[in-house]
Amino acid sequence: MPKLVSAQDLDRLVELIGQYPDGIGIDRLSQAMAMVMSRRTLQRRLATLVEQMRVKLEGEGRAIKYRISPVNGVSVIAEAADIVQANSEVYVPTSPEGAEIRAYIRQPRQQRQPVSYKVEFLERYHPNLTYYLPESLRAQLHLLGRSSASQQRAGTFARDILNRLMIDLSWASSRLEGNTYSRLDTERLIEFGQAAEGKDALETQMILNHKAAIEYLVRDTEHAGVNAETIVALHAFLSDGLLPDPLACGRIRNHPVDIGGSVYLPIAMPQRLEELFGIVVIMASEIRDPFEQAFFLMVHLPYLQPFEDVNKRVSRLAANIPFIRHNLCPLSFIDVPQQAYVDGVLGVYELTRIELLRDVFVWAYERSCQQYVAVQQHLVPPDTFRLRYRNSLTEAVVAVVRGGMPVSEGSIRTTIPATVAENDRERFVELVLTEFKGLHAGNAIRFGLRPLEYAQWQEGTRQEGSTESLGG
Known part of the structure; x- marks a missing residue:
């Protein structure tokens, strides 16, 4: 009883032939599929595809080429667009060499050489x-x-x-x-x-x-x-x-x-x-x-x-x-x-x-x-003030968190580095306050703070605030 050919094997061969809009000869196909099947097996499968009218023959003798058959009278054109298989798998456009690799890799693992x-x-x-x-x-x-x-x-x-x-x-x-x-x-x-x-x-x-x-x-x-x-x-x-x-x-x-x-x-x-x-x-x-x-x-x-x-x-x-x-x-x-x-x-x-x-x-x-x-x-121009005091901003944020301080104008003023000019200090305090509004455990790493470290500070200041409200 002849061995049944899987539809997946035939689809893989059709896909490879489809990479050559002008057709491909048996010698080139045999080279491409050498690691997958023998030349005789390849010829049998090509014959099956021709019989199914999925592939057509052109030329005579050694000049014979295989091409994808037109569908409903419309030629199949290989374009630089996503390749979609019958199973709706989206792929990327592949070169002929890439298609050869894909055909080999898609074999069952047991058929590939360790x-x-x-x-x-x-x-x-x-x-x-x-x-x-x-x-x-x-x-x-x-x-x-x-x-x-x-x-x-x-x-x-x-x-x-x-x-x-x-x-x-x-x-x-x-x-x-x-x-x-x-x-x-x-x-x-x-x-x-x-x-x-x-x-x-x-x-x-x-x-x-x-x-x-x-x-x-x-x-x-x-x-x-x-x-x-x-x-x-x-x-x-x-x-x-x-x-x-x-x-x-x-x-x-x-x-x-x-x-x-x-x-x-x-x-x-x-x-x-x-x-x-x-x-x-x-x-x-x-x-x-x-x-x-x-x-x-x-x-x-x-x-x-x-x-x-x-x-x-x-x-x-x-x-x-x-x-x-x-x-x-x-x-x-x-x-x-x-x-x-x-x-x-x-x-x-x-x-x-x-x-x-x-x-x-x-x-x-x-x-x-x-x-x-x-x-x-649509890039927004960078904040030059923030860029100028980027390192100082980091110092202030880290000082507040590692010092276990609450976020307030008073606490921030005690952490202003000496590198911040006197005339810029009011605006610098506003910058730090704004930064804390968007700070959380996920982005605290920007200032060298680990998520757990930030979370512990946040929990500590929250408990401290609760105690003060009870006592007041």
Whole structure:
């Protein structure tokens, strides 16, 4: 009895042929599907598709090409738009190479060949000589990402749009990990400290961790660069309260890990892992083009898996470091289909091929630019007074909280730093009072205050106020 061919296998083949509007020959198809099926199996399935009138033949002999059959007399045109499968899965536009990777990754796990870390994948890359992003593509991305702050101090543009960036990137990056917070829920949590009802506490923690990590990158651009300290710090922020072993937070792992749903086996030896982590970061720091640098980090940090968990989140935020430092539009991952991103990463893990992840990266960056061009046009000019006394403001807020003082004009006057000019002190008091009105446990980190520290101060001043009212 002949073996039944699954509809999924045929759909995958149709999808690959659809990437070639002018048709594709059997030799090219056989190369693309070599890891999936034999040439004879491919020929049988092509015959089935021709019989079903889903694919048509053109030409004769060795010049025969396969094309998607017209539907109701209308030709199928491959456009740069979202690809929607029969199951309504939204994807990103893929290159022919990306489609090949996707076809392989979509096979059942049992049919994919187990692989380990290949150091030659890293060795083949030479900063500023090797490029994952072709020159024409890099030029296109530079035009898209340019901001009005391009000639200003590093990090200016990211600081100008910080609130919007924290919400967008925290939500989108968390969603790629399966977080079910909506964008509105995320906005309420970040802006007002309101956790969404019915959500797991770990989901709330994941969002707040992203917020803290993004603030760190944007507010400390002088020190937050492409270096080992920053990458480790990002892991510390992003994994806070999420790992079974708290000691693994901000540390290179010292035991083997598995990748769920993948046949890839990362390096297990801690000494080798630490050595390669250093090499990856040094190589990344030497890359001059910010887009190439960002994509290199998105490829090699997850591939190495230097941390016990949270590696992909670290890579997504690390990819934003060059954009922040060059005042380019940030990469928020807004609207990126989860499956497309996962497939792209699996393509790196199992095939050491970057084309599908590159398709996702380019689409995601174009989408981010569309978002932030509109934001850029409506930027409110910065408060120069607040900028001038930013450090003094931090000193005053910290002094009030750590001193256990209530918020009042009198208490604030006792905390005014000597750096505030005499003529500016009245306005400075108003600035501090305004800042406290919007301060909560979720955003107190901006002043170096931990959420628990702020909450204890808030509870203490509330109890003190209650005692005074009873006694009065």
